[in-house]
Amino acid sequence: MSSLRPNFICIGPKRSATTWLADQLKFHRDIWLTPIQELSYLSGGFPAHHGKPYMAMRWTRWEVTKRVVRNKGPGIMADRAFLRTARQLAADSTFDLDGYRTLFAPAGRRVSGDISPMYASMSGPEISRVLPVLSDARVLLLARDPVQRFWSELSMHARKRTFGEVDYGSPEIVRAFFDxxxxxxxxxxxxxxTRWQNGIGADRLGIVFFDDIVAEPEASLRRIVDKIGADWSKRLPAIAPGRNRKQGRVTLKPAPEVRDAVRYWFADELDRCAHMLGARGATWRDRHSR
Incomplete structure (x- = not known):
């Protein structure tokens, strides 16, 4: 296995099953994921992590449980090594790709990667800046119906009351969120x-569809594990492939005219997806046609 890290990058936008993927990959003996689930280093460095409680070793029951799952045992050396490097990167505003690579050194010979939704927002120049890291990494995009993803993200903000005590399904809030x-x-x-294919080459961007994950979670997970270079036989049976801890949460129920407006705003995007992604994109377009 290559010593160059990370072995894979996942750029799935928010609400496209990135948490499901991280939860599943933690239960593979062949895979080690970092203690910070969304590093986002390549899209903006580490300033946001500086001084946060999770930048130090914590000993709550939940944190110890996560550490045992992540390290496939009670050892703490991997987490300590990661956190030492993470604190150094967070304290220095210099963009350091070698330091970023070092974050994954505790994985040893196991597969390790970076699952960060914010990478989907990276511009062409930002992607070019990190090409030395990407040259040996498998790059995965989790692709979801844009309209469904939009409503899922806005529903998440409604549950968290991100924008305060407002009507998250109102035309004004929905339009502001879209704009x-x-x-x-x-x-x-x-x-x-387009940005990522132009940045790394169309043949290097592996696309995994959210609809497939929902319909065939085990088959989809097998394909992902194979793509990132891990051994499926080393998967621990502790969590079912179809389990999604965020599934079933209450979603927004905006008025029909607001839903119609969102479909209209995304109409051109759905056409582009149908042209770019073939049958998958066409399914999304048909799903939202009136």
Whole structure:
């Protein structure tokens, strides 16, 4: 196995099954994931992590349980090595790709990777800047119906009351959420695919569809494990492939006219996805046609 790290990068935008993927991969003896689930280092460095409680070893029952799962045993050396490097990177504003690689050194001979939804928002120049890291990494995009992903993300913010005590299904809030320039970098899947294919080459971007994960979770997980270079036979049977701890949460129920408006705003994007992704994109377009 190559000593160059990470072995894989997952750039799935928010609400595209990145948490499901991280949960599943933690239960493979052949895979080690970092203590910080969403590193986001390549899209902006580590300033946001500086001084956070999770940058030090914690001993709550939940944190110890996660550490045992991650390390496939009670050992703590891997986490300590990671956190030592993470604190150094967070304290220095210099963008350090060698330091970033070092975050994955505790994996040893196991497969390790970076699952960060914010990478879907990276611009062409940002992707070019990190090409030395990407040259030996498998790059995966988790692709979801843009309209369904939009509503799922907005529902998440409604549950968390991110924007305060407002009506998250109102036309004003929904439109503001759609128009936000930073969020639009995640809204439009066709743009994400184009930026990344131009950046690393169309043949190097592996696309995994959210619909397949829902319909055939085990087969989808097997394909992902194979793509990232791990051994499926080393998977621990502790968690079913179909288990999603975020499934079944209450979603927004906006008025029909608001849903119609969102479909209209995404109409061109759905056409682009149908052209770019073939039958998968066409299914999304047909799903939202009136």
């Amino acid at each position: 936000d320039p930073e969020r639009q970098k995640q809204h439009f899947l066709s743009d994400i695919v």
